[in-house]
Amino acid sequence: MYQFSYAEVAQESSSTAREREREAFDNMIASLERAETAGPRSREAIEAIYVTRNLWSILVEDLASAENALPEELRASLISIGLWVMREAESIRLGRVESFQPMIEITQMIRDGLES
Template sequence: MYQFSYAEVAQDTAVDARERERQALDHSIALLERAAKNGPRSRDAIEAIYITRSLWAILVEDLGQAENGLPQELRAELISIGLWIMNEAEAIRAGRSTNFKGIIEVSRMIRDGLN
């Protein structure tokens, strides 16, 4: 029978969580890229905006929890980025912007930082 220390299990869980976050960001980015091609009033844009805003709402909520293991300054910066992404997505939904490219670029940077 295998025995693992709590630290090993916790590390595996953190790695799994980062991988799930990376996959969720990949999905959001792919939707945003398709929406950028098909326009801000397309069905693809509606789906991309909904998924992106939902994802970042979850991430921002998690980052705001005291139990989150990231340093407080990094958490605050990521929350600010998340709020910016959600605001940009809302501006696209409301017809005030078409800034898919900005959201995609920032999302890629965050995804790539999940190593």
């Protein structure tokens, strides 16, 4: 039988969770890029807005939780970014904004930060 220390199991769980977060961001970025190519009134745009709002809603809720272990200042910054992304997605849906590019760039930066 294998025996693992709690620290090893906790580290593996943390790295697995981070990998899943990166994959979720990768999927969101791919969806946003398809929407950017297809245009703000396309089926791809509807899908990208849906995916983006859902993922950021989950992330913001988790970041606002008292159980979240990230430093409070970082959590607050990420919540602000998430709220901005959701507002930007809504602006595209309403026809006030035409480009997904700012959301793509911000999301890529957040995803890349998970790799550190």
